[in-house]
Amino acid sequence: MRIIGLVIGAMFAVLVAAAGAGAAQSGESVPLSVYGRLPTVQNLALSPSGKLMMAQVSDNGTATLQIRDAETLKTIRKIALPASKLRRLQWADDTHILLTYSVAQLVNGLSDPKREWFLASEFDLETGKVRYLLANNRDGLNSLAAWPVVYAHPKTGYALLLYGITFPANRGVLTLILERKGLSKVVAVGNEDTTDYAIAKDGAILGRIDYDRVRGNWNVLVGPDHFHIKSSQKGSDLLNPPVFAGVSADSQTVYVAKSDGDTGHIYPIDVASATWGEPIKDLEDHGLISAPNDQVVIAAQKSDLEGTHYRFFDAKDEGLWRGIVKAFKGAQVDFQSVSDDRMKFIVLVDGADFGYGYFLVDRKTGAAKWLYDAYSGLGPDQIAPVSLIHYKAADGFDIPAYLTLPKVGAKNLPLIVLPHGGPFARDYAGFDWWSQAYASLGYAVLQPQFRGSDGLGVDHLKAGYGEYGRKMQTDLSDGVADLAKQGVIDPARVAIVGASYGGYAALAGVTLQSGIFRCAVSVAGPADMRRQLDYFKLQNHGPWTPATRYWREYLDIKKESDPILEVISPVFHADKASVPILLIHGSDDTVVPPEQSRRMADALKRAGKSVELLEMKGEDHWLSVADTRQQMLTRSAQFLGQCNPAG
Numbered sequence: 001m002r003i004i005g006l007v008i009g010a011m012f013a014v015l016v017a018a019a020g021a022g023a024a025q026s027g028e029s030v031p032l033s034v035y036g037r038l039p040t041v042q043n044l045a046l047s048p049s050g051k052l053m054m055a056q057v058s059d060n061g062t063a064t065l066q067i068r069d070a071e072t073l074k075t076i077r078k079i080a081l082p083a084s085k086l087r088r089l090q091w092a093d094d095t096h097i098l099l100t101y102s103v104a105q106l107v108n109g110l111s112d113p114k115r116e117w118f119l120a121s122e123f124d125l126e127t128g129k130v131r132y133l134l135a136n137n138r139d140g141l142n143s144l145a146a147w148p149v150v151y152a153h154p155k156t157g158y159a160l161l162l163y164g165i166t167f168p169a170n171r172g173v174l175t176l177i178l179e180r181k182g183l184s185k186v187v188a189v190g191n192e193d194t195t196d197y198a199i200a201k202d203g204a205i206l207g208r209i210d211y212d213r214v215r216g217n218w219n220v221l222v223g224p225d226h227f228h229i230k231s232s233q234k235g236s237d238l239l240n241p242p243v244f245a246g247v248s249a250d251s252q253t254v255y256v257a258k259s260d261g262d263t264g265h266i267y268p269i270d271v272a273s274a275t276w277g278e279p280i281k282d283l284e285d286h287g288l289i290s291a292p293n294d295q296v297v298i299a300a301q302k303s304d305l306e307g308t309h310y311r312f313f314d315a316k317d318e319g320l321w322r323g324i325v326k327a328f329k330g331a332q333v334d335f336q337s338v339s340d341d342r343m344k345f346i347v348l349v350d351g352a353d354f355g356y357g358y359f360l361v362d363r364k365t366g367a368a369k370w371l372y373d374a375y376s377g378l379g380p381d382q383i384a385p386v387s388l389i390h391y392k393a394a395d396g397f398d399i400p401a402y403l404t405l406p407k408v409g410a411k412n413l414p415l416i417v418l419p420h421g422g423p424f425a426r427d428y429a430g431f432d433w434w435s436q437a438y439a440s441l442g443y444a445v446l447q448p449q450f451r452g453s454d455g456l457g458v459d460h461l462k463a464g465y466g467e468y469g470r471k472m473q474t475d476l477s478d479g480v481a482d483l484a485k486q487g488v489i490d491p492a493r494v495a496i497v498g499a500s501y502g503g504y505a506a507l508a509g510v511t512l513q514s515g516i517f518r519c520a521v522s523v524a525g526p527a528d529m530r531r532q533l534d535y536f537k538l539q540n541h542g543p544w545t546p547a548t549r550y551w552r553e554y555l556d557i558k559k560e561s562d563p564i565l566e567v568i569s570p571v572f573h574a575d576k577a578s579v580p581i582l583l584i585h586g587s588d589d590t591v592v593p594p595e596q597s598r599r600m601a602d603a604l605k606r607a608g609k610s611v612e613l614l615e616m617k618g619e620d621h622w623l624s625v626a627d628t629r630q631q632m633l634t635r636s637a638q639f640l641g642q643c644n645p646a647g
Helices: 032-036 315-327 433-440 458-462 471-486 501-511 529-539 546-555 570-576 595-606 626-643
Strands: 003-005 041-046 052-059 062-069 075-080 085-093 096-105 115-124 130-132 149-153 157-166 173-180 183-189 194-199 205-211 217-222 230-236 243-247 253-259 264-270 287-290 297-304 307-312 332-338 344-351 355-362 367-373 386-392 398-404 413-417 444-448 489-499 520-523 581-586 611-616
Touching: 032 433, 032 626, 041 085, 041 332, 041 344, 041 367, 052 085, 052 367, 085 157, 157 183, 173 194, 183 205, 194 243, 205 243, 243 287, 243 297, 253 287, 297 315, 297 332, 307 315, 307 332, 315 332, 315 344, 386 471, 398 433, 398 471, 413 471, 433 444, 433 626, 444 471, 471 489, 471 501, 489 501, 489 626, 501 520, 501 570, 520 626, 529 546, 529 595, 570 595, 581 595, 581 626, 595 611, 611 626
Parallel strands: 413 444, 413 489, 489 520, 520 581, 581 611
Antiparallel strands: 003 367, 041 052, 052 062, 062 075, 085 096, 096 115, 115 130, 149 157, 157 173, 173 183, 194 205, 205 217, 217 230, 243 253, 253 264, 287 297, 297 307, 332 344, 344 355, 355 367, 386 398, 398 444
């Protein structure tokens, strides 16, 4: 067991950092399957009292709910979990647990295509009984539209407010449903423009947001309860409507997140007067963190290229957090869970001296105890070093990137370029299972934060507008050239792999570009952008929604018939491919439909090119299923070993 002694005072100091024994610490290599499986441990949470903690623990394809004593760390119960995509675990109280999971399916009577639906159940630890939530949702779906909110109830101990969907006029609207002891009651029915609610710690509805997706008009309504909310401010934004960011512990303030196009702001709204305050200056571009089961704001976080930084609003909590970060010197420390009395924290630590795992911090004893490695068998000695680098694109634009190097050296290495999805997304500093897996085979892995990546400033984001398949693509190959110039990699041994937008970039790298990559692996990548935009319109019920408007702006088009879409779509350039291509796609992908990879495979075959298509039954867009994620990693590694061997 790894135990870090912490001296509680103005500062924390590390007294002991003893590493456990076994393969995870020995420095020996581990099988590829260790990286490819789902994390061994997920969804850690402390019970409200802090006496218990739970985690989803997976082993050899089976998952259990593990309950441990938070004082002794002794496992007191293991409960088999169904073979489903579990998304979140929550404590309702110390004897009841809420499980939220998702399924991809069509719903009879709805015009929507197949999409991911979120379902929830309540498990009673004392009786072993399971109760399915929203099962009595008359005239509605048994699907959640947001995480359950738990609050104290004088008669039943606690009650749940569930975001559901009902159909008062043959149109689905966001509805709040109260559930306690099996009783279900609709407490607030929105209109077809309602997108969000603000809920106080005692269950009172403090606000509602309505947003007309077609016209872009929004209205934030605030008040002391559902019957007395009134319009606090109206506006118009075709791309970035406001959303609730949380409420204060005393229920006197509602927080709204609103972007002005360049900067994200947090605005406080006084509940009694429905008056907006000035944006909170030191929270620009921050996200707010709420307590485990409700919407009460306890902290803020912001990520930069170096890592994620937290600030707790309670002075004592902030003092403790700073001490924790100081104790884990040189590591990224991420907040995971906290007890109601703030005496215990669970943190995820990523650092060369600590590996990638969970620790329990106890304010009372002043100790941080190791709980689990996130991936069993992966300790500090098995995690390849990751560094932040910068290079210049051909036009001088600065591109930050993460470079993961195998432990065999840093000269003349084979390279895998691994662009992220989105594309309005980003990679983060620290552990990444996919890049670590390839590094374990002897590859250097480059993850460029190409122009158009999100979270790196508005200038970086907007530099990607109109550059899809153009400068966003050459940003990747410019990174290859820079590493080759330094002698880090062998430019004759470079492959490109990616998922979602990264899958598109992999296809574009060997069709729209040539002579750079020896082969390409596209996981769930769009190949025909016109058809993908048509699919987005179907998903979002028309062309005039924030999502479809954003894509038009990103691609710099006015309509879907724009000829540029054919220019940047790999499916129309299959004849230019001169290297082997592996296409991998999940059958339950509701973001990029499997048809995209099928069409690309057909186009490549007609052109007489080398292509393989692997369709994974039951897998979604996010590689959420244990067996198929392993299948993807195993086959991609075999393919890379054939067309771009590391040896």
